[in-house]
Amino acid sequence: MNEPVRERVTAAVGADPAWVGIGPLAAIPVRGARVVQGPGGDIAVFRTSDDRVFALLDRCPHKGGPLSQGIVFDCRVACPLHNWVIDLEAGAACAPDEGRVPRFPVRVEDGIVYLDLRGRPEP
Numbered sequence: 001m002n003e004p005v006r007e008r009v010t011a012a013v014g015a016d017p018a019w020v021g022i023g024p025l026a027a028i029p030v031r032g033a034r035v036v037q038g039p040g041g042d043i044a045v046f047r048t049s050d051d052r053v054f055a056l057l058d059r060c061p062h063k064g065g066p067l068s069q070g071i072v073f074d075c076r077v078a079c080p081l082h083n084w085v086i087d088l089e090a091g092a093a094c095a096p097d098e099g100r101v102p103r104f105p106v107r108v109e110d111g112i113v114y115l116d117l118r119g120r121p122e123p
């Protein structure tokens with residue numbers, strides 16, 4: 001299992017107050033994750049090998065495993081409990097498994113990662 005960096009969301013709001021800064025991209029391990037505590041539970045913020053960033057609820061659609069502790073490859077993460085593979089972009093389990101993980105809008109500006117935690121996560 002990968003041990004993710006775990007922190008609370010703190011300050012660092014950018015120009016648009018809807019987006020919450022969670023710190024520098026460099027603080028997220030390449031092919032790893034950082035966990036931030038969102039209003040509806042932990043959010044896993046993943047960084048791929050080509051520096052793309054995705055944010056999903058840190059709960060596997062199978063039996064709730066911590067996706068943040070999974071192995072990141074390509075644009076996917078393998079759950080550490082039973083090895084389901086979740087597509088980070090779609091937030092969906094890859095066939096033959098089925099299920100979805102709520103996604104959160106995320107963007108990177110000037111090396112800082114921002115999450116939009118307003119309202120409900122994207123289905």
Ligand code: FES
Nearest residue numbers: 060063065079082
């Ligand atoms: S809890 Fe993730 S694969 Fe079972």
